[in-house]
Amino acid sequence: MQKRELSFAASQFNALEINGTFYGMQTPKAFEQWAGTVPEGFVFAVKGPRYLTHMLRLKQPEVPLANFFASGPLAMGEKLGPILWQFPERFRFNKERIEAFFRLLPRDTVEAAVLARRHDGRLKAPPDLGDGVVRPMRHAMEIRHESFRDPEFIGLLRQYQVALVCADTVDWPLLMDVTADFVYCRLHGSVELYNSGYTEAELDIWAERVCNWAAGRATDGNFVIGPTDDGKLRDVFVFFDNTDKLMAPGDARGLMRRLEVEWEGGLTEGDETGEMVRTGRHTRS
Numbered sequence: 001m002q003k004r005e006l007s008f009a010a011s012q013f014n015a016l017e018i019n020g021t022f023y024g025m026q027t028p029k030a031f032e033q034w035a036g037t038v039p040e041g042f043v044f045a046v047k048g049p050r051y052l053t054h055m056l057r058l059k060q061p062e063v064p065l066a067n068f069f070a071s072g073p074l075a076m077g078e079k080l081g082p083i084l085w086q087f088p089e090r091f092r093f094n095k096e097r098i099e100a101f102f103r104l105l106p107r108d109t110v111e112a113a114v115l116a117r118r119h120d121g122r123l124k125a126p127p128d129l130g131d132g133v134v135r136p137m138r139h140a141m142e143i144r145h146e147s148f149r150d151p152e153f154i155g156l157l158r159q160y161q162v163a164l165v166c167a168d169t170v171d172w173p174l175l176m177d178v179t180a181d182f183v184y185c186r187l188h189g190s191v192e193l194y195n196s197g198y199t200e201a202e203l204d205i206w207a208e209r210v211c212n213w214a215a216g217r218a219t220d221g222n223f224v225i226g227p228t229d230d231g232k233l234r235d236v237f238v239f240f241d242n243t244d245k246l247m248a249p250g251d252a253r254g255l256m257r258r259l260e261v262e263w264e265g266g267l268t269e270g271d272e273t274g275e276m277v278r279t280g281r282h283t284r285s
Helices: 001-010 028-037 050-055 061-069 073-079 095-104 107-117 150-160 200-215 246-258
Strands: 017-019 041-045 080-086 139-142 164-169 181-190 233-240 276-283
Touching: 001 017, 001 246, 017 233, 041 073, 050 061, 050 080, 061 073, 061 107, 073 107, 073 150, 080 181, 080 200, 095 150, 150 246, 181 200, 200 233, 200 246, 233 246, 246 276
Parallel strands: 017 041, 017 276, 041 080, 080 139, 164 181, 181 233, 233 276
Antiparallel strands: none
């Protein structure tokens, strides 16, 4: 059932966000099955484990980070997209701890394989270190505490090329500073967290923002330092995490129509901007 659901979702969208990795350690077989179910050109954003972000709160992160990368994400090959690091509402900005974590994050798949070799005995299956092909790795950080409205935090993100997640919700800070060579946006519901859809007018606004981000133009919004207008082309990932299967799929399709992103279960068809936009929804796989 889950495999059929994933296959159908991958025929509708060109990216999905995997949530199961947040709650527990997976196995290489699971990652291989996910990757094998979706078509060429599709990518997964993978959530990092809450054990590291919520329980340890980045204290002594090296071995848990190694365990995560050894558990199978590298088995996805070119279908592995950004790694999402989501932090709890009570986690405050701690420059030293966050910078130490950023230093450990692998910048490509070979670095990730080297880190994965430092795993301990907690793996559920033998490690998978990937196919040896060097591919860039991207990281995005979602914050939920007001203390992150700090120019030092934005400076750290830019120094280590970690994307600040633009999280649309009334419950947490909505910060839209561009900090990396890609943009990662999560639309949780602007009126009620996880429980409100997006109007036609709201989707129009988000479509305009996505176009501007992709083209390196300034957008409207809330910033710590200010909008970016550097003319650099960027990939943009947008995931709907509102009402799960009720409104999120329709909202995602509505945004794709506005952006002229054509996806027929294969490589994205469309103009240059459309090819740089990844739209999908949060999934509990």
